[in-house]
Amino acid sequence: MTSGNKAVVLLSGGLDSTTALAIAGSEGFACYALTVRYGQLHDCELEAAKRVASAQRVAEHRLIELELGPLAPSALTNRDIEVPKHRHLAEIAAEGNVPATYVPARNTILLSLALAWAETLGAYDLFIGVNVLDASGYPDCRPEFVRAFEELANLATHAGVNDDGNRIRVRAPLIEWTKAEIIRVGIKLGVDYAITHSCYAPEAALACGDCDACLLRKKGFTDANVPDPTRYF
Amino acid sequence: MTSGNKAVVLLSGGLDSTTALAIAGSEGFACYALTVRYGQLHDCELEAAKRVASAQRVAEHRLIELELGPLAPSALTNRDIEVPKHRHLAEIAAEGNVPATYVPARNTILLSLALAWAETLGAYDLFIGVNVLDASGYPDCRPEFVRAFEELANLATHAGVNDDGNRIRVRAPLIEWTKAEIIRVGIKLGVDYAITHSCYAPEAALACGDCDACLLRKKGFTDANVPDPTRYF
Numbered sequence A, B: 001m002t003s004g005n006k007a008v009v010l011l012s013g014g015l016d017s018t019t020a021l022a023i024a025g026s027e028g029f030a031c032y033a034l035t036v037r038y039g040q041l042h043d044c045e046l047e048a049a050k051r052v053a054s055a056q057r058v059a060e061h062r063l064i065e066l067e068l069g070p071l072a073p074s075a076l077t078n079r080d081i082e083v084p085k086h087r088h089l090a091e092i093a094a095e096g097n098v099p100a101t102y103v104p105a106r107n108t109i110l111l112s113l114a115l116a117w118a119e120t121l122g123a124y125d126l127f128i129g130v131n132v133l134d135a136s137g138y139p140d141c142r143p144e145f146v147r148a149f150e151e152l153a154n155l156a157t158h159a160g161v162n163d164d165g166n167r168i169r170v171r172a173p174l175i176e177w178t179k180a181e182i183i184r185v186g187i188k189l190g191v192d193y194a195i196t197h198s199c200y201a202p203e204a205a206l207a208c209g210d211c212d213a214c215l216l217r218k219k220g221f222t223d224a225n226v227p228d229p230t231r232y233f
Helices: A015-026 A044-055 A106-121 A143-156 A179-188 A212-224 B015-026 B044-055 B106-121 B143-156 B179-188 B212-224
Strands: A006-010 A030-037 A060-065 A125-127 A169-171 B006-010 B030-037 B060-065 B125-127 B169-171
Touching: A006 A015, A006 A106, A015 A030, A015 A044, A015 A125, A015 A179, A030 A044, A030 A106, A044 A060, A106 A125, A106 A143, A106 B106, A106 B143, A143 A169, A143 B106, A143 B143, A179 A212, B006 B015, B006 B106, B015 B030, B015 B044, B015 B125, B015 B179, B030 B044, B030 B106, B044 B060, B106 B125, B106 B143, B143 B169, B179 B212
Parallel strands: A006 A030, A006 A125, A030 A060, A125 A169, B006 B030, B006 B125, B030 B060, B125 B169
Antiparallel strands: none
């Protein structure tokens, strides 16, 4: 039990980061949720992040603005790059196939911002809801990336020069779970997935049902044998 | 010679990053200069960055907005934290003494943004003008930090999943040079230091002469036996 210790949790408002936040909370951390408006076109996820932060009673929720689109174009940030739809799940998971929805260096940037806040707060635990099974094409969702960032974090900050034994931990509890396993854990922890948002190509904040994020989420609820609370258009 | 290859160069507009940019240019790189308005109070350095990018004829200069002050307070971003002045140089360089001007995780964030742009451009070289001698109190100016970021960068991006032999290099050419050595190299490469800005506490874009950055810069010109072109108030 780590009651009272602070953790910074990256919260997009999607299914995975919401579950990661619930896990951090269940471990007794005071959770500081960080959401970044990086230019994502599906910015209704930011409203979902607010709903989740409120439902899970975080210690604080911060929204940071960073216009990544011009530096790091992606189907998620640029209207002229198409979000892939109706793909086969095997294709989505195909090793070495980086999808159009990959945003260059996004998770490195998000973790760096989380690290800055953690150092300011005196927090040593960073939570990120990355998952390697569903998106093995994203290089920055792999265990070796998470380990390398943890190594870096301990050199980049006071932890690297102080001799007080405090080490930064980058926690990616979902990294090797299936979507169904993630959902089952979240349900046990009382997560209300109806208030989360995963879709890359929503209309009027409703999910499309056909993008990679929707397909994986749908299959997760089916495999977990849990009714899908998502509202599709 | 790497003529035609692209490099992303972090450019604050100060003496060090300006020299790093000149070095990248002298190696034949097409230079893409990246400047970040992260909430620094001494934002006249942004104007210096524009002057330098223009004088050194970079391929492109981008200015990114990211309000770090609330996440990562520092004497550089918050008016209620004082910029230290009149310190002894030995005190500035004292090991393990992180100064008030340290911005939590700043260089990690800056390199992450440079990495995003590099991946988009197809650049494999990132230049950063960090220096360990002058600021050994900054954990993110040390060689082990630079090496760890390079390691991370090669896992975080396409370079980590592609098998084409391309590796990202994080270049910190000044990291173990004295300020005088940096200035001598820059002068040889034709750098005009009069258009750069280093001061943490300027008034009307003129240098204070008394903050750590001014003291180190002044001493550098003295030690290099080069007239100091800085305008002090």
